[in-house]
Amino acid sequence: MGTSAGGVSALSTILQALPEDYSLPVIVVQHRSSDLNTTLEEVLQYKCGIRIKQADEKEFIKAGTVYFAPADYHLLVEKNRSLSLSFDMRVNFSRPSIDILFDTAAEAYGGKLIGIIMTGANGDGADGIRTIYRYGGVTIAQDPDEAQYPTMPQAAIDTSCVRHIFDLGQIVNYLLAVGGKETFTDE
Amino acid sequence: MIDSQELTELLESIRFVYGYDFTEYSEASMKRRIDYFMTGNKIDSIHELGKLILKDDSSFEQFVQDVTVNVTEMFRDPAFYKSIREKMIGRLATYPFIKIWIAGCATGEEVYSMAILLKEEGLLDRSVIYATDINQKALQMAREGVFPIDNMKAYTTNYIKGSGNGSFSDYYIAKYNHVLLDKSLKQNIVFSVHNLAVDKSFNEFQVILCRNVLIYFNQSLQNKVINLFYESLCPFGFLGLGNKESLLFSDKRKKFEEIDRKEKIYMKTV
DSSP states (O other): OEEOTTHHHHHHHHHHTSOTTOSSOEEEEEOOOTTSOOOHHHHHHHHOSSEEEEOOTTOBOOTTEEEEOOTTSEEEEOTTSBEEEEOOOOBTTBSSOHHHHHHHHHHHHTTSOEEEEOSOSSOTTHHHHHHHHHTTOEEEEEOTTTSSSTHHHHHHHTTTOOSEEEOHHHHHHHHHHHHSSSOOOOO | OOOHHHHHHHHHHHHHHHOOOOTTBOHHHHHHHHHHHHHHTTOOOHHHHHHHHHHOHHHHHHHHHHHSOOOOOTTOSHHHHHHIIIIIHHHHTTOSSEEEEEETOTTSHHHHHHHHHHHHTTOGGGEEEEEEESOHHHHHHHHHTEEEGGGHHHHHHHHHHTTOOSOGGGGEEEETTEEEEOHHHHTTEEEEEOOTTTOOOOOOEEEEEEOSSGGGBOHHHHHHHHHHHHHHEEEEEEEEEOTTOOSTTOTTGGGEEEEETTTTEEEEOO
């Protein structure tokens, strides 16, 4: 998932709906600056059943966990399904960048990936959506009419690579439908 | 997007031909950097890239320089420098002579930050800082000590947050849109090339800093490098890592004591 301005509220709505034994892993880039001593993960965990944590260097991705990119680092997914950090240049003025997460996740998971772009004020993530689509994954954008900041989901939609335009309620239903019952196997 | 198999073969060839070992770097960011290099040089395939850099030394050098560049700042993560003042300086002051290794120094911002800190603590005169990196172009820039003026405002904020007790502007002169760091800071610094993936230990140090370099290495290489650092530290020597790094993948992790868990400062125990 990728979000920017207005993202915490959107994420809150979605993540609160996911159960503790949710069968898929969730990886999130929420644009965040290093100036704020943010306890984003703690604040969200308070309200959520599913486990919420900041991604740790080379940590293996597990089901039923939400991994957040730390402030001021890019988050990358490795082929062996672990998470790496990088301090390379900003992409779309952003670090962490949604494009980098989505590109590397697509390479690691191929078609077994759902990419979701929600509220935000810049175009980060649009290229990433295109990549996920090309690798056969499912691409979802939050309905720009509902999004607090429509620019980011709209930019994703403009790539013509978004399969579903959903409001938050529909995103929740979709995620529960795909991740509620199937078992996820760590390969 | 680059094919993994082709990439692995290229990196093996590079190791064979030039002795540079990138095979244990974190794959995802290495791929991105190589992709960026190829786009910038209008190279369409790994095959073409291989033909270019395996045959032509200067193309290979350019490739290394572009692919190993690491971004850095002065007094980056000010809390780390604050912790150095509070937790390391006391012990360091007891040594008649202090040797510090800054591994993966890139363009030198961290090196000069350490020099400033030591100067303010009255320890610079009896210290030598060995600053190494794989990237010769970055090292040359580090030697010159010239930095863009645009960055200085942010660095000043970092400096103050890191408990700097002087005036940051005392340490440099501004000229047009660059600043030149003071000569007195350079006297106790030795810059040289060193490849963490391949080279051996070259001295024994009281302090080794290696921040936001290990994140570019896979777990296996991280372990090898921490071993190298362990061997290069004197008893009770300090190791400082980047704030998202750790000794988790090192088989020597029990041989270090946590001095500052948050800022990733460790001490070699015996």
